[in-house]
Amino acid sequence: MAGTDNSLFPQSELMDFNLPYLSSQLIAYIGNKRRLLKFLYGIFKKIELKQRIQRFIEPFAGSGSVSRLAKVMGYETVSNDWEFYSFVINLCHIGLENYERENLFSDKGGIDNVINYLNSLRRPAEDKRYIARYFAPEDTEGSDYRTERLFYTKENALKIDAVRNCIEDWYPGFNLGKKEFKEKVVLLASLLYQCATHTNTSGVFKAYHRGFGGFGNDALKRIMSPIRLEIPLLYESRRKNRVYRMDAGAFLMRVSGDLCYIDPPYNQHQYGSNYHLLNTIALWDRQEFPLTLGDDGRLSNKAGIRRDWKKTKSLYCYRDTAVNEFVKLIDSIDARFIVLSYSTEGIVPFETILDIMGNNGSVKVLSSDYTKYRGGKQSIRRENHNIELAVLTDREEKSQGDRQAVRRMLLEKEFLMLLKRSFYPSLIKNTFITEGDSIVLDKGNGECSRLKMPFLYMFNTDNSSLRGFNMASLNDLLIIEIVDKLKKCLCTDRSEEIDILIGIVSESSSKEERLYYEKRILRLLKKFTFKKYKNQFNIKLKRLKILAEEDPEKWKTIKNGIPDLERIAMLRFAS
Ligand SMILES: C[S@@+](CC[C@H](N)C(=O)[O-])C[C@H]1O[C@@H](n2cnc3c(N)ncnc32)[C@H](O)[C@@H]1O
Structure with missing residues (x-):
C-alpha cells in the first residue's frame, strides 16, 4: 500500500526561498511550516511531473506559509482557516494581488501615506484605551505581573490602541464596500503581524x-522595540486566489482542486485560546477583561482569554475524536493528490494515518529533518527531536502494499535522528563494543561496521561519522537493537552533560574541538538561567570561572562567553 521516497529534489534550486514574500511577515505560529517550504516544494514539483496543478486547496492554512508557496508556484490558491486572525492575514497575503496596491487608499494619498500616518499617531485619550487598559501594565518599568497583564509594553499597547481605533474609525465593522474591505484587511494584517511579534x-x-x-538579547529587542507598521508583502500571481473562514470539513465540501495540502493541529493545543489576543485585536469588539484579583492577590483571569474561543474548539486536538474527524476529512477531499504533514509527536498514530490515506490510493511517505517551533521555554530536560513527515496520496494510482518499506524508512530516520543527540560516554562504553573513538557494530555475519563517535559523547553532526557506514547493510532487527541501546545511553541530565563536556575540553588538545565543546557548554548553561535553576547555575558558573582563571588560553571561549550569560541570568533571576 505504501512506498517510501527520500530522493532530493534538484528543482528546489530553481526557487528563491529567501524571497521576502516567502520568508518575512509570517507570524510566529505553532506548527507553522515556513522551514519546510523547500521540502514541500520538492513534493509539489514531483506531483507536477504527473499532472499539471491548476488549483491548490488548503483547509488549515494558519499563518499562510504554505499557501504563499503555492501562490508563488503559480497555482490558483484557495486557502481556509476558521480562526479570524488567520482569515484576515490570508485575505491580505493570499487574496490580494500586488498590483491592487496601486488602487487602494486612493482617497488617502496611497498606501505609503496611510502607513506613515498610522505610525505617527499619538497615544489615544484615556477612554479610547483598550489594549493598554486590559493587556498591558500601567507603567512598563514598574509592572507587576501578579496584578496586571503584561502582553505588551505600555508604549506598544497605546500604539496598538491608536492604530486599531483609527482603522475602525475609517472602516467601521466588516460590512464594507469591496475596496474598503480590502483596505481594512491590509491594515489589519499589517497590525496583526506587529502584534504577534x-x-x-x-x-x-x-x-x-x-x-x-x-531574556536573551533577541527576545528583549523583539518585545521592547516599538511597533511600526510595514506595508504588507503581496505577490503578483494573476490567479483567482480565494480565502475562506470555515470549518475544514465544510470548506472541502465546497471547494475542489488538483492538490490538497492538509496540516491539521496535531496535539491538544487549541489555536483559538493560544492566539485569542490576535482575534481580540482583529475583531475589535472590545470585550471587558477586568483586572480582578483573587484571594491570593493575583489576577483571577490571568490571560484575558475570550470566552468564545470555544467556538473553534478543534476536534483534531483530542485523541478520542481526531481519528474520526480525520477519516471524514479525507473522505470529503475532492482532489487527485493529497499531501498531509505529519509530526511524529501527533496524537493520531502514524499507522492509522497510513491506513486512512491508503484506502484512498497509493501512499508515499517523505521525510525531512526539522526542529519545530515550540511555544514556551524549553525545559532543561526536554528534547526536541521529532520527525516531520509528509504523506503523499495519489488517488488515481493503486496502492502497492509496501508497508514494510515505510517501516524501514521510519526506522532509518529514527536512527539518523538519534545520531544527532548526545550520550553518556560511560554508558556507551558499557553498552557497545568500542574501539578508540568509534563504536563497533557486529552485523552478525562475521562483518563489522564502525561509527565514529568522538569522546563517545556525540556523533559528528557534519555526518563524517557516517562516512564509510552503509545503513543498507544493516538488517531491521539490528537497527532496532542499536536504536534501543542508543536510547538507553542518551544524555538526559543537562547538569551531568556539562560535567562531561568539561571533562572533554580538559582532555582535548585541539583548539577547534575545544571551541565546539565550549560553545556547547555555554548553550547548555544558558538553559539554567531561570530562577528555579539558580543554584545549579551558580555552582556550574563558579566551576567554569575557576577553570577559566587557571587556564585562560584553554578556556578562552568560556571566558569570553561568561559575561553575557551572567547578564542574562541576573535579569532573569531578578524578574
Ligand atoms: C498546524 S496549524 C497550520 C499551520 C500552517 N500550515 C502554517 O504553516 O502556519 C493548524 C491550523 O488548523 C486550524 N484549524 C483547526 N481545526 C480547524 C477546523 N476544524 N477547521 C478549520 N481550521 C481548523 C487552526 O486554526 C490552525 O491555524
Whole structure:
C-alpha cells in the first residue's frame, strides 16, 4: 500500500526561498511550516511531473506559509482557516494581488501615506484605551505581573490602541464596500503581524513573561522595540486566489482542486485560546477583561482569554475524536493528490494515518529533518527531536502494499535522528563494543561496521561519522537493537552533560574541538538561567570561572562567553 521516497529534489534550486514574500511577515505560529517550504516544494514539483496543478486547496492554512508557496508556484490558491486572525492575514497575503496596491487608499494619498500616518499617531485619550487598559501594565518599568497583564509594553499597547481605533474609525465593522474591505484587511494584517511579534510572550497568548527584562538579547529587542507598521508583502500571481473562514470539513465540501495540502493541529493545543489576543485585536469588539484579583492577590483571569474561543474548539486536538474527524476529512477531499504533514509527536498514530490515506490510493511517505517551533521555554530536560513527515496520496494510482518499506524508512530516520543527540560516554562504553573513538557494530555475519563517535559523547553532526557506514547493510532487527541501546545511553541530565563536556575540553588538545565543546557548554548553561535553576547555575558558573582563571588560553571561549550569560541570568533571576 505504501512506498517510501527520500530522493532530493534538484528543482528546489530553481526557487528563491529567501524571497521576502516567502520568508518575512509570517507570524510566529505553532506548527507553522515556513522551514519546510523547500521540502514541500520538492513534493509539489514531483506531483507536477504527473499532472499539471491548476488549483491548490488548503483547509488549515494558519499563518499562510504554505499557501504563499503555492501562490508563488503559480497555482490558483484557495486557502481556509476558521480562526479570524488567520482569515484576515490570508485575505491580505493570499487574496490580494500586488498590483491592487496601486488602487487602494486612493482617497488617502496611497498606501505609503496611510502607513506613515498610522505610525505617527499619538497615544489615544484615556477612554479610547483598550489594549493598554486590559493587556498591558500601567507603567512598563514598574509592572507587576501578579496584578496586571503584561502582553505588551505600555508604549506598544497605546500604539496598538491608536492604530486599531483609527482603522475602525475609517472602516467601521466588516460590512464594507469591496475596496474598503480590502483596505481594512491590509491594515489589519499589517497590525496583526506587529502584534504577534512584539509581544511579551514566547509566541502564544496563554501567558506572558513575568517582566519585560530578563531574556536573551533577541527576545528583549523583539518585545521592547516599538511597533511600526510595514506595508504588507503581496505577490503578483494573476490567479483567482480565494480565502475562506470555515470549518475544514465544510470548506472541502465546497471547494475542489488538483492538490490538497492538509496540516491539521496535531496535539491538544487549541489555536483559538493560544492566539485569542490576535482575534481580540482583529475583531475589535472590545470585550471587558477586568483586572480582578483573587484571594491570593493575583489576577483571577490571568490571560484575558475570550470566552468564545470555544467556538473553534478543534476536534483534531483530542485523541478520542481526531481519528474520526480525520477519516471524514479525507473522505470529503475532492482532489487527485493529497499531501498531509505529519509530526511524529501527533496524537493520531502514524499507522492509522497510513491506513486512512491508503484506502484512498497509493501512499508515499517523505521525510525531512526539522526542529519545530515550540511555544514556551524549553525545559532543561526536554528534547526536541521529532520527525516531520509528509504523506503523499495519489488517488488515481493503486496502492502497492509496501508497508514494510515505510517501516524501514521510519526506522532509518529514527536512527539518523538519534545520531544527532548526545550520550553518556560511560554508558556507551558499557553498552557497545568500542574501539578508540568509534563504536563497533557486529552485523552478525562475521562483518563489522564502525561509527565514529568522538569522546563517545556525540556523533559528528557534519555526518563524517557516517562516512564509510552503509545503513543498507544493516538488517531491521539490528537497527532496532542499536536504536534501543542508543536510547538507553542518551544524555538526559543537562547538569551531568556539562560535567562531561568539561571533562572533554580538559582532555582535548585541539583548539577547534575545544571551541565546539565550549560553545556547547555555554548553550547548555544558558538553559539554567531561570530562577528555579539558580543554584545549579551558580555552582556550574563558579566551576567554569575557576577553570577559566587557571587556564585562560584553554578556556578562552568560556571566558569570553561568561559575561553575557551572567547578564542574562541576573535579569532573569531578578524578574
Ligand atoms: C498546524 S496549524 C497550520 C499551520 C500552517 N500550515 C502554517 O504553516 O502556519 C493548524 C491550523 O488548523 C486550524 N484549524 C483547526 N481545526 C480547524 C477546523 N476544524 N477547521 C478549520 N481550521 C481548523 C487552526 O486554526 C490552525 O491555524
